[in-house]
Amino acid sequence: MTLTAISWDDTAGRDGRGAVRLIDQTLLPGTVVDRVTDTTDDLVEAIAVLAVRGAPALGVAGAMGVVVAMDEGAREGWDEARIQAAVDRVRNARPTAVNLAWGVDQVRPLMGHGRDAVLAAARQLAGEDEAANRELSRLGADWLLARIDRPRLRLLTHCNTGSLATSAWGTALGVIRELHARDRIELVYADETRPLLQGARLTAFELEQDGIPHVVQVDGAAASTILRGLVDFAVVGADRIAANGDAANKIGTLGVALACRDAEIPFMVAAPWSTVDLSMADGSGIEIEERSGDEITSLGGVQVAPEGSAGFNPAFDVTPARLVDAVATERGVAEPRSGQDLWSIAP
Numbered sequence: 001m002t003l004t005a006i007s008w009d010d011t012a013g014r015d016g017r018g019a020v021r022l023i024d025q026t027l028l029p030g031t032v033v034d035r036v037t038d039t040t041d042d043l044v045e046a047i048a049v050l051a052v053r054g055a056p057a058l059g060v061a062g063a064m065g066v067v068v069a070m071d072e073g074a075r076e077g078w079d080e081a082r083i084q085a086a087v088d089r090v091r092n093a094r095p096t097a098v099n100l101a102w103g104v105d106q107v108r109p110l111m112g113h114g115r116d117a118v119l120a121a122a123r124q125l126a127g128e129d130e131a132a133n134r135e136l137s138r139l140g141a142d143w144l145l146a147r148i149d150r151p152r153l154r155l156l157t158h159c160n161t162g163s164l165a166t167s168a169w170g171t172a173l174g175v176i177r178e179l180h181a182r183d184r185i186e187l188v189y190a191d192e193t194r195p196l197l198q199g200a201r202l203t204a205f206e207l208e209q210d211g212i213p214h215v216v217q218v219d220g221a222a223a224s225t226i227l228r229g230l231v232d233f234a235v236v237g238a239d240r241i242a243a244n245g246d247a248a249n250k251i252g253t254l255g256v257a258l259a260c261r262d263a264e265i266p267f268m269v270a271a272p273w274s275t276v277d278l279s280m281a282d283g284s285g286i287e288i289e290e291r292s293g294d295e296i297t298s299l300g301g302v303q304v305a306p307e308g309s310a311g312f313n314p315a316f317d318v319t320p321a322r323l324v325d326a327v328a329t330e331r332g333v334a335e336p337r338s339g340q341d342l343w344s345i346a347p
């Protein structure tokens with residue numbers, strides 16, 4: 001089954017001009033249900049509830065969101081200011097992944113040339129993301145195989161970074177797919193990734209689809225799995241990478257990186273260049289999305305913590321460059337821990 005997290009469907013939508021088609025990831029892995037979106041409100045809500053999620057996929061959502069706002073504005077008779085305000089709502093739907101704003105900003109300058117020009121640019125952006133993912137996966141796999149002397153590798157990954165988080169193939173899970181294609185995977189330890197379980201629900205779903213051997217573990221097992229010597233490296237995605245190599249990613253990533261350093265095994269961040277934010281010298285300025293505490297105090301709609309207990313729910317953390325052995329991008333692999341920042345591979 002080919003999983004396309006998000007695409008533009010020319011046959012969908014109420015005015016015959018098309019709409020965003022996305023897999024509603026809140027329902028996976030139980031059911032694969034498409035959600036068709038031709039209004040800004042619905043797209044913003046889909047982003048907010050993580051029906052569509054993952055930094056590169058959010059980049060595509062941002063770009064296609066500009067087309068949605070233009071088409072909705074044409075249908076509803078909005079003036080330019082209201083259309084631009086709708087575009088801003090898409091751009092600001094989630095703060096941490098740089099890709100959402102980047103996707104909007106890539107196509108926004110074309111609005112004066114009409115919605116077809118914007119749609120063509122959005123589609124091109126999606127295609128370029130897949131190509132980037134496949135190249136960074138090759139480069140990341142090469143880097144790892146050059147440093148780990150073992151017939152087949154055991155690895156740990158956190159959250160979901162596959163086709164469901166991107167336009168296709170994946171970033172960290174793309175590196176895993178590349179290693180699997182070279183018959184170099186022994187076992188993948190997938191962190192379940194509380195509270196929304198992107199690992200247990202989505203990464204395990206993708207690994208099972210691809211026949212990649214894996215186990216799902218609780219996030220709290222990651223450090224002992226690493227320090228017990230059960231894995232040879234960890235590879236994760238990113239939502240925003242600062243120029244020095246500080247990397248924002250799903251909450252729990254920092255603990256994985258700390259354990260890898262203590263165990264002296266490689267910690268790799270895999271991400272397309274669109275996730276690199278060279279305007280940030282370091283990660284201190286990265287806004288961390290704070291989500292509802294209800295996601296912590298209840299599970300599957302069932303209250304698990306006392307009614308009087310509040311949840312603390314930062315959705316991301318920032319791993320400092322001193323813990324990042326490699327950042328694999330389509331432009332090359334930087335080694336922040338060794339002092340090689342992202343400027344070293346910048347175009």
Ligand SMILES: CSC[C@H]1O[C@H](OP(=O)(O)O)[C@H](O)[C@@H]1O
Binds near residue numbers: 054055170237249
């Ligand atoms: C391909 S990187 C995806 C990146 O985004 C995820 O966050 P979310 O599920 O909240 O969108 C997570 O941080 C992944 O590493």
